[in-house]
Amino acid sequence: MTASRPEIVAAPDAIAAAVRDARGRGRRVGFVPTMGALHAGHASLAAAAATACDDVAVSIFVNPTQFGPHEDFHRYPRALEADCRLLAEQHVRWVFAPPVEAIYPPGHATRIVVEGPALPLEGAIRPGHFSGVATVVQRLFQLVPADRAYFGAKDWQQTVVVRRMVADLGIPVEIVVLPTVREADGLAMSSRNAYLSPVDRRRAVGLHVALLEAERDWSTGVAPEAIAAGMRRTIEAHGIAVDYATVVDPESLQPLSAPFASAVALVAGRLGTTRLIDNRLLAADRRPGAAP
Amino acid sequence: MTASRPEIVAAPDAIAAAVRDARGRGRRVGFVPTMGALHAGHASLAAAAATACDDVAVSIFVNPTQFGPHEDFHRYPRALEADCRLLAEQHVRWVFAPPVEAIYPPGHATRIVVEGPALPLEGAIRPGHFSGVATVVQRLFQLVPADRAYFGAKDWQQTVVVRRMVADLGIPVEIVVLPTVREADGLAMSSRNAYLSPVDRRRAVGLHVALLEAERDWSTGVAPEAIAAGMRRTIEAHGIAVDYATVVDPESLQPLSAPFASAVALVAGRLGTTRLIDNRLLAADRRPGAAP
Numbered sequence: 291m292t293a294s295r296p297e298i299v300a301a302p303d304a305i306a307a308a309v310r311d312a313r314g315r316g317r318r319v320g321f322v323p324t325m326g327a328l329h330a331g332h333a334s335l336a337a338a339a340a341t342a343c344d345d346v347a348v349s350i351f352v353n354p355t356q357f358g359p360h361e362d363f364h365r366y367p368r369a370l371e372a373d374c375r376l377l378a379e380q381h382v383r384w385v386f387a388p389p390v391e392a393i394y395p396p397g398h399a400t401r402i403v404v405e406g407p408a409l410p411l412e413g414a415i416r417p418g419h420f421s422g423v424a425t426v427v428q429r430l431f432q433l434v435p436a437d438r439a440y441f442g443a444k445d446w447q448q449t450v451v452v453r454r455m456v457a458d459l460g461i462p463v464e465i466v467v468l469p470t471v472r473e474a475d476g477l478a479m480s481s482r483n484a485y486l487s488p489v490d491r492r493r494a495v496g497l498h499v500a501l502l503e504a505e506r507d508w509s510t511g512v513a514p515e516a517i518a519a520g521m522r523r524t525i526e527a528h529g530i531a532v533d534y535a536t537v538v539d540p541e542s543l544q545p546l547s548a549p550f551a552s553a554v555a556l557v558a559g560r561l562g563t564t565r566l567i568d569n570r571l572l573a574a575d576r577r578p579g580a581a582p
Numbered sequence: 583m584t585a586s587r588p589e590i591v592a593a594p595d596a597i598a599a600a601v602r603d604a605r606g607r608g609r610r611v612g613f614v615p616t617m618g619a620l621h622a623g624h625a626s627l628a629a630a631a632a633t634a635c636d637d638v639a640v641s642i643f644v645n646p647t648q649f650g651p652h653e654d655f656h657r658y659p660r661a662l663e664a665d666c667r668l669l670a671e672q673h674v675r676w677v678f679a680p681p682v683e684a685i686y687p688p689g690h691a692t693r694i695v696v697e698g699p700a701l702p703l704e705g706a707i708r709p710g711h712f713s714g715v716a717t718v719v720q721r722l723f724q725l726v727p728a729d730r731a732y733f734g735a736k737d738w739q740q741t742v743v744v745r746r747m748v749a750d751l752g753i754p755v756e757i758v759v760l761p762t763v764r765e766a767d768g769l770a771m772s773s774r775n776a777y778l779s780p781v782d783r784r785r786a787v788g789l790h791v792a793l794l795e796a797e798r799d800w801s802t803g804v805a806p807e808a809i810a811a812g813m814r815r816t817i818e819a820h821g822i823a824v825d826y827a828t829v830v831d832p833e834s835l836q837p838l839s840a841p842f843a844s845a846v847a848l849v850a851g852r853l854g855t856t857r858l859i860d861n862r863l864l865a866a867d868r869r870p871g872a873a874p
Contacts, residue, residue, distance in 0.1 A: 399698030400716070400750035406691030424692070432752035458692035460724035 321436035327481035356422030496528025613728035619659035619773035628672035648714030788820025
């Protein structure tokens, strides 16, 4: 197959009409919402969408409402030209790259607020973040009415929040979550890795190391609190300032209460001004004596 | 036509399937969301829906999330049997009367927050009220995917908030707003009028009297601030405690700034523990020198 360049669409009406037209002709449409500055993780989402669907739309929109006032909205990397080359290789049909006023037109005044699984962890540290995510994802699902939407497991809590919102609002889209793609040393792919100095880049693997230790401890029956304490020590030993290191229920993101089955280990830390997150699902069948 | 009794539906799946089936067969469906304890105002909405549409659904759901913790959720009047008789006369096909857990199933964690026109007036006095309204209306629109939905102008700010949300979320429903229906003395119909003692019932007309004076003042060029002050005096003279009495832009609900065209006069007051609201649209063509 030739890797033809995707069609870049800026107008909401145009992408909505194109997707509806494709679906009306019986084609299955996959959608990958992104903030651009694409890496191999995004490529894996687009590739999975292209395998399972007839047409793939990728949105590139750095959403201002999910950044806090002192966060990195303005310096967040933008690279539309390189992004389109990467997406061409994945046989993406449409790149929806709207201006801010197309997503939030004048007079727009409606926010979506998810509570429950959106409250702890990233929700506690980044007030308003998940409201911004939920609001833009609802809006994107409205403009790109696809059969399936693809998200990376690296942002675990985000995937839980999006699935919660989709269920609560009755949005007719199937959410597909795919495994985190990693650098050779295990660092989770992230557009924010580009911020790291060479020294901090080497330190950043500490998150992954801590999660591997958590998985090992989980499989030998170590208590969740002790696993969390071990992760914190490991992350700090790599020179990373810990925002949180915890083992919680994968759906509610609340502390585990016995008898528990699976869990998720979640970590967040800062290297200088760069904030990184990662996680690892801890499977029930790897836990001695866990509920089936 | 015979006034056959409407079908009472409690299950969300059942009402959604019935409405989709009707629309799939080319029938136009009208929807009137209510909290029950129906009066002639609701009847006028159902009658208009029955005139314009092939099938009419009315929901009866006293929505807990739009009441404040010290408001009248528990004593709000419930009268399903009488409501169904009234709706039968209006040729309503379905009464959707779900239990609370059908609207807010276990784990439900998503709220819709409208800012802008939802912030002042009722939004300021009843924190969370419009979030509750927006959340339940979105949910009802999802379960009753009608062509048109009917609301009464008595809750003017609510109609603005609902139209804002429908636009922002891209909900494919046409919002129809119909005139307030009044008692013989001019008091706006409201389920809460049933709370009033005979003495307070006579006083309650003060809201309507104030709005008629506002309309007269508007047509003679009185300044908005002076109209508002006059309304306040009239309402207080009727023994009603004023929550607000104001003349604002009908869409933004913000103070008028010259040159203005139309306006809306909005009043809210309390008689004992009963809270009443009313409003009157002040038309551009009745204002000397108003912008066209």
